[in-house]
Amino acid sequence: MAEAVFHAPKRKRRVYETYESPLPIPFGQDHGPLKEFKIFRAEMINNNVIVRNAEDIEQLYGKGYFGKGILSRSRPSFTISDPKLVAKWKDMKTNMPIITSKRYQHSVEWAAELMRRQGQDESTVRRILKDYTKPLEHPPVKRNEEAQVHDKLNSGMVSNMEGTAGGERPSVRGLHHEDGSQHIGLLHPGDRGPDHEYVLVEEAECAMSEREAAPNEELVQRNRLICRRNPYRIFEYLQLSLEEAFFLVYALGCLSIYYEKEPLTIVKLWKAFTVVQPTFRTTYMAYHYFRSKGWVPKVGLKYGTDLLLYRKGPPFYHASYSVIIELVDDHFEGSLRRPLSWKSLAALSRVSVNVSKELMLCYLIKPSTMTDKEMESPECMKRIKVQEVILSRWVSSRERSDQDDL
Amino acid sequence: MEPEPEPAAVEVPAGRVLRGSLVAAEWRPEEGFVELKSPAGKFWQTMGFSEQGRQRLHPEEALYLLECGSIHLFHQDLPLSIQEAYQLLLTDHTVTFLQYQVFSHLKRLGYVVRRFQPSSVLSPYERQLNLDASVQHLEDGDGKRKRSSSSPRSINKKAKALDNSLQPKSLAASSPPPCSQPSQCPEEKPQESSPMKGPGGPFQLLGSLGPSPGPAREGVGCSWESGRAENGVTGAGKRRWNFEQISFPNMASDSRHTLLRAPAPELLPANVAGRETDAESWCQKLNQRKEKLSRREREHHAEAAQFQEDVNADPEVQRCSSWREYKELLQRRQVQRSQRRAPHLWGQPVTPLLSPGQASSPGTPSACHIFEGHWQLRNHRTLERAWMNWDGLRLKEDVGGGSGPTSTVSSPAAAAGPVWEGLEMYLVFCVLVAVVLQHISVLQTTHLPDGGARLLEKSGGLEIIFDVYQADAVATFRKNNPGKPYARMCISGFDEPVPDLCSLKRLSYQSGDVPLIFALVDHGDISFYSFRDFTLPQDVGH
Numbered sequence: 001m002a003e004a005v006f007h008a009p010k011r012k013r014r015v016y017e018t019y020e021s022p023l024p025i026p027f028g029q030d031h032g033p034l035k036e037f038k039i040f041r042a043e044m045i046n047n048n049v050i051v052r053n054a055e056d057i058e059q060l061y062g063k064g065y066f067g068k069g070i071l072s073r074s075r076p077s078f079t080i081s082d083p084k085l086v087a088k089w090k091d092m093k094t095n096m097p098i099i100t101s102k103r104y105q106h107s108v109e110w111a112a113e114l115m116r117r118q119g120q121d122e123s124t125v126r127r128i129l130k131d132y133t134k135p136l137e138h139p140p141v142k143r144n145e146e147a148q149v150h151d152k153l154n155s156g157m158v159s160n161m162e163g164t165a166g167g168e169r170p171s172v173r174g175l176h177h178e179d180g181s182q183h184i185g186l187l188h189p190g191d192r193g194p195d196h197e198y199v200l201v202e203e204a205e206c207a208m209s210e211r212e213a214a215p216n217e218e219l220v221q222r223n224r225l226i227c228r229r230n231p232y233r234i235f236e237y238l239q240l241s242l243e244e245a246f247f248l249v250y251a252l253g254c255l256s257i258y259y260e261k262e263p264l265t266i267v268k269l270w271k272a273f274t275v276v277q278p279t280f281r282t283t284y285m286a287y288h289y290f291r292s293k294g295w296v297p298k299v300g301l302k303y304g305t306d307l308l309l310y311r312k313g314p315p316f317y318h319a320s321y322s323v324i325i326e327l328v329d330d331h332f333e334g335s336l337r338r339p340l341s342w343k344s345l346a347a348l349s350r351v352s353v354n355v356s357k358e359l360m361l362c363y364l365i366k367p368s369t370m371t372d373k374e375m376e377s378p379e380c381m382k383r384i385k386v387q388e389v390i391l392s393r394w395v396s397s398r399e400r401s402d403q404d405d406l
Numbered sequence: 407m408e409p410e411p412e413p414a415a416v417e418v419p420a421g422r423v424l425r426g427s428l429v430a431a432e433w434r435p436e437e438g439f440v441e442l443k444s445p446a447g448k449f450w451q452t453m454g455f456s457e458q459g460r461q462r463l464h465p466e467e468a469l470y471l472l473e474c475g476s477i478h479l480f481h482q483d484l485p486l487s488i489q490e491a492y493q494l495l496l497t498d499h500t501v502t503f504l505q506y507q508v509f510s511h512l513k514r515l516g517y518v519v520r521r522f523q524p525s526s527v528l529s530p531y532e533r534q535l536n537l538d539a540s541v542q543h544l545e546d547g548d549g550k551r552k553r554s555s556s557s558p559r560s561i562n563k564k565a566k567a568l569d570n571s572l573q574p575k576s577l578a579a580s581s582p583p584p585c586s587q588p589s590q591c592p593e594e595k596p597q598e599s600s601p602m603k604g605p606g607g608p609f610q611l612l613g614s615l616g617p618s619p620g621p622a623r624e625g626v627g628c629s630w631e632s633g634r635a636e637n638g639v640t641g642a643g644k645r646r647w648n649f650e651q652i653s654f655p656n657m658a659s660d661s662r663h664t665l666l667r668a669p670a671p672e673l674l675p676a677n678v679a680g681r682e683t684d685a686e687s688w689c690q691k692l693n694q695r696k697e698k699l700s701r702r703e704r705e706h707h708a709e710a711a712q713f714q715e716d717v718n719a720d721p722e723v724q725r726c727s728s729w730r731e732y733k734e735l736l737q738r739r740q741v742q743r744s745q746r747r748a749p750h751l752w753g754q755p756v757t758p759l760l761s762p763g764q765a766s767s768p769g770t771p772s773a774c775h776i777f778e779g780h781w782q783l784r785n786h787r788t789l790e791r792a793w794m795n796w797d798g799l800r801l802k803e804d805v806g807g808g809s810g811p812t813s814t815v816s817s818p819a820a821a822a823g824p825v826w827e828g829l830e831m832y833l834v835f836c837v838l839v840a841v842v843l844q845h846i847s848v849l850q851t852t853h854l855p856d857g858g859a860r861l862l863e864k865s866g867g868l869e870i871i872f873d874v875y876q877a878d879a880v881a882t883f884r885k886n887n888p889g890k891p892y893a894r895m896c897i898s899g900f901d902e903p904v905p906d907l908c909s910l911k912r913l914s915y916q917s918g919d920v921p922l923i924f925a926l927v928d929h930g931d932i933s934f935y936s937f938r939d940f941t942l943p944q945d946v947g948h
Contacts, residue, residue, distance in 0.1 A: 002921045004938035027838045037762040251846040253758030263750040292847040294945035328907050340904045363907050385852040394934040
């Protein structure tokens with residue numbers, strides 16, 4: 001037939017994650033549907049949709065691969081831990097990040113600077129920090145039966161701290177930073193916040209302290225890990241693209257977006273996002289379409305197109321399709337979002353083939369009877385039709401024996 | 407006139423041997439073709455066409471053969487050099503230079519390239535009725551005679567069988583035939599309820615008798631063919647029906663349209679008269695059979711009557727005067743229930759597509775529908791049991807895995823108390839996912855040929871030029887019956903704009919079910935691209 005054949009996606013050879021759920025909504029809860037349905041919370045900061053709650057971040061990314069960690073490549077996995085130190089001390093089996101002493105000093109300095117800017121005088125700053133950063137002998141262990149207390153090292157015991165299950169937002173009392181991307185982590189003592197509060201600092205041993213020969217101390221220079229509190233913590237947030245955010249709000253009803261503590265309605269979001277990104281409606285409709293087919297669309301910037309379609313999610317399969325979105329009217333004509341010439345199409349086609357993806361053109365056909373007023377509401381999508389077309393190159397010469405049928 | 411090859415006048419490509427008997431051909435500019443003056447050689451198997459008893463070539467074919475050194479081209483009694491031939495034969499009215507470049511490129515690779523034949527394209531409707539098979543037989547010279555001779559007997563048998571079997575009582579669904587036509591189209595046994603009525607008499611017969619037993623179908627097929635032959639419609643002048651302009655009355659129960667006018671006489675075969683009829687009497691005879699419940703179903707109904715409230719006793723429901731109002735009432739109630747949370751989402755004119763309850767209670771009809779449509783299961787019985795015992799995923803004794811406390815399941819990997827058998831739980835989860843996806847699917851998919859017919863009036867721009875057949879088909883290639891091409895070609899310059907969706911639809915409609923390739927010529931370099939219709943499959947299984 002003249003239709004394109006569907007090629008099953010290629011699975012990645014090494015998969016490091018387990019698949020939880022296709023969407024961040026509860027499937028098949030036993031008791032009342034309203035009970036467990038959680039609505040996640042996001043904020044509009046500088047025209048970006050940011051999710052700050054750690055638990056929400058985990059749910060949203062883990063189920064459906066929505067968003068991107070602002071300090072990471074994709075999954076929010078930022079840590080201040082120094083990978084070399086982690087490898088060096090891997091016998092410690094601890095969840096706390098391990099940093100160098102120099103790095104720790106930086107953190108202390110930054111915290112001090114911040115407090116000075118807040119108006120605190122120097123002596124107060126020093127006093128607070130000294131108190132805050134003293135080494136901890138037994139850092140609090142939270143309901144963890146498996147805590148192991150290593151006594152291979154002298155002072156500066158480390159214990160296995162369970163990954164915090166706390167879900168509250170990092171509370172910052174009185175030390176609020178304007179920039180939404182970083183948050184001061186100087187908490188009142190005793191405040192149990194999310195991870196990174198306690199760090200292991202590798203410090204050189206003082207000459208005065210007793211030196212016990214630790215038999216399994218393999219290093220020449222005597223270093224030890226001291227547990228301290230981190231005064232300047234950096235939190236990673238999840239940034240959702242406008243399409244992802246709108247999908248979570250409109251299609252699934254599981255996200256609320258706040259602006260200055262006011263939740264926004266769907267119609268308001270539809271309009272506001274279009275102001276921020278003029279082609280939002282077009283790209284959203286295509287995004288919604290592919291999500292409703294169970295595929296995971298991610299941004300296609302890397303390959304010069306609008307969307308990349310993954311089956312299940314990026315960790316499992318390589319992207320199968322690279323999509324260009326166009327909006328046309330009833331007569332199948334329309335001004336294109338990008339001026340396509342054969343040259344650029346040929347280039348995109350070659351690039352896609354080189355990365356084993358298929359180039360797809362997604363046409364959104366809008367009926368000519370649709371008024372602008374109708375387009376002001378996302379309900380206009382019910383009247384939009386979608387036409388997918390696969391563009392592929394055909395080689396005429398005989399060397400295409402390995403190419404399957406047309 | 408016997409041509410004498412004159413080495414001085416003819417430009418001979420280097421390395422070629424001048425054969426003694428080159429085929430002579432004459433270029434006819436007014437008619438736009440080349441006529442052979444001496445019998446054709448080996449190339450005749452795949453190139454050229456016959457007309458009025460003479461052998462002719464298209465200009466691109468002639469030029470290609472000239473370049474190959476297989477023919478000798480003349481114009482006004484003077485032999486043409488290749489350069490002159492290029493100038494004379496390639497004009498805007500015949501074949502452009504770009505098109506010739508593509509033609510010769512493909513020919514040299516061994517493909518068989520013919521001019522585009524629109525009449526060989528079947529409309530989707532014809533294809534649906536398997537008319538292509540019959541049409542092919544019609545064109546085939548010898549094979550058909552035998553079949554058509556045997557057909558009259560089978561027609562009569564078939565007609566009799568149909569007459570006897572069709573009683574009003576056994577009409578299962580849909581509408582009876584509106585027009586009575588003699589022997590050729592007795593009342594049919596409708597298999598589906600699609601309203602394929604009207605003047606397409608013979609076609610209707612073929613379509614609706616799809617699932618009937620083999621021999622009967624053949625008989626019908628033959629009857630149609632012989633009928634066609636009788637009416638003087640021969641292979642050469644195949645009529646193509648424009649089904650988009652033939653209106654079929656809607657006789658379904660939502661808008662009963664039972665007064666049917668006489669079909670247009672030009673759409674009927676000759677000697678067949680149609681008349682108008684009122685099908686009301688037929689429609690009244692539908693659904694006469696009473697439904698018989700099994701014992702289990704009756705018990706279930708009795709039990710339900712005990713525990714369930716009669717929905718009609720609800721005063722709010724009684725206030726609804728139509729089905730639509732009732733649905734609105736249900737909607738309002740649903741919204742009210744969820745309105746306690748997130749008023750900015752639920753208390754607004756535009757609400758989210760998925761309400762919180764929809765992911766957990768699929769609602770049997772839609773879920774079943776998706777369920778069946780998505781998987782082929784090895785163990786139907788397990789699933790049937792799972793489905794019957796569905797109750798918000800509470801466990802029942804008889805569903806595999808034995809007894810256990812009721813437990814909530816939120817994902818197949820849930821560690822807390824999964825007492826289900828893995829397969830059932832997984833499948834139920836898949837159903838839920840599919841249901842959710844269905845709820846959020848609001849955009850409709852369309853296909854490339856859809857709506858292409860009405861674009862046919864628009865001309866200008868790209869056109870399909872060639873039919874291309876693969877090289878290995880050369881041995882069995884018959885010019886009169888080439889079969890389905892491997893691909894069809896549209897040719898364009900590299901600097902020209904990319905075809906928009908409008909052109910794509912028009913061209914793919916014209917091409918039918920043969921893939922369409924676009925050839926782009928860039929100063930002699932040719933690259934080929936194809937735009938193909940595609941529908942992304944839904945992905946629920948993991």
